[in-house]
Amino acid sequence: MAIKTRFTELFGVEHPIAQGGMQWVGKAELVAAVANAGALGFLTALTQPTPEALAKEIARTREMTDKPFGVNLTILPAMTPPPYAEYRAAIIESGIKIVETAGYKPQEHVDHFKAHGVKVIHKCTAVRHALSAERMGVDAISIDGFECAGHPGEDDIPGLVLIPVAADKVKIPMIASGGFGDARGLVAALALGADGVNMGTRFCATREAPIHENFKRAMVENDERGTDLIFRTLHNTARVARNAISQQVVAIERAGGAKFEDVAELVKGARGREGLESGDVDHGVWTAGMVQGLIHDVPTVRELVDRIVSEAEALIRGRLAGMVS
């Protein structure tokens, strides 16, 4: 049972499935489970309070798996940015060979990683950003559609159109992100021209995801309509699970634009450290994608990955081959 693509070749993993960076969720337990299932998981660097803590988390992951895994480094413009160079050094010194970058102007980081033999996959939400990253020398692209949890960008182009448009222009391996959670999505992504998929929300609804059961239950209960786009008026759109707070933010924005200060208190992340512990899905906002509509259970990571790959094989060899025979 295997699906081989340029992604599995490039990164030396068994399955064309990634679990990219997720703040507060990308920790050793989940990433090791993903690696052991034959997919490519990423620790999230900034989930760790310091570069030293990240080095320890990398070591802790290694105790749980001997398979490849990576680290995500998301670069956000900030008044007081985190010590990116030190996080970068911790990643390289820990011997990590795969990094997912995301966000704002990654050139300096890409150069440094490449100089140390690290393969870089860059996550972005627009074809022009993918091409820019390709020119910067990254090894692969993770292109993220409108369906996704977190930041979909401001163009609102879903994967059905974004993936083939990108595939026509991007030459390096590319995986698709946003809206993926089952075998049907994986085969669709491969048909549209991607070399695999990234899943975020779907991996959050697994036994090993280090988040409170209440969030997992909410993702199972919510349907595809259970998300909101907030911060649109701030040009920093985020897709979050719909709850009373997200609806309040939407109402404030609809009433004529909002300043960040107007909503900052409201949006304190329920999935932040406190939220993770309290499990209060109605307090603050937390990210979830439209793929909630396709999440009906909370399996182990291995059960999930095995199911997706075996069903995808059956879909290709059975349903699709049958239609053309």
Place this chain on the structure above:
Amino acid sequence: MAIKTRFTELFGVEHPIAQGGMQWVGKAELVAAVANAGALGFLTALTQPTPEALAKEIARTREMTDKPFGVNLTILPAMTPPPYAEYRAAIIESGIKIVETAGYKPQEHVDHFKAHGVKVIHKCTAVRHALSAERMGVDAISIDGFECAGHPGEDDIPGLVLIPVAADKVKIPMIASGGFGDARGLVAALALGADGVNMGTRFCATREAPIHENFKRAMVENDERGTDLIFRTLHNTARVARNAISQQVVAIERAGGAKFEDVAELVKGARGREGLESGDVDHGVWTAGMVQGLIHDVPTVRELVDRIVSEAEALIRGRLAGMVS
């Protein structure tokens, strides 16, 4: 060369591709070309000024093809509705055996068509509406995602998520609409659980589409970002090609909601009768979907359909089969 699905079986056509109702575009020339290419085209009833004119257009189409084709009847709430019962009678008396319904409360129409042995495919934008139509007794569903031209509804669920969620619940044959224009999209739709695709914008950019060359050229030139959503504040969202007028409407709506009267003069359809003749793509608004980003030429309908089907077969037997072998 053929792809057989429940759609091709149900409607007795060669290929799992439909050209659903498009106001001002769904005329004999296009529909006959689609039928002759082995796909399923639909005349648009309300494009004809009277039921008598529709009967003549059906007869005119029959002169150009002996293959099956259908008629679209879109039901919109209106102060002075068109004489729907008379259009319906013209369709039935002309011997049409396939109808596409769309819009508001189609029960009466569905009942009447079914009583006269007409197969009905109902187009809708939400899973709950698809299930409601299934309960009404329609024979098939055309489910329309956020990517589409015209009216995507208010839920904003793209096909990548909408199609598999619908496929899990809808039992009758279902085709997918919105964002489709090439073989990759067709195979993705089949993988996601649909029995075929509907294409609108893509069929407008063919030699036989009865619209001014300027619109076809604009669809080739526009990329996937070249659309706007208007009338969102009126809860009657429409996706149109981006131009100076659509941007003005968006600005009026952003500035705090708009009444229809505020924008009615602006949005006079460039693709209405006058627009079709003048070819002025900057006058008024005209519908186009995100699939513009995948349209690079203006082939004949037959070239388009043959290309999609043969490339889809190659994609299934080649790329996808190769990944699992």
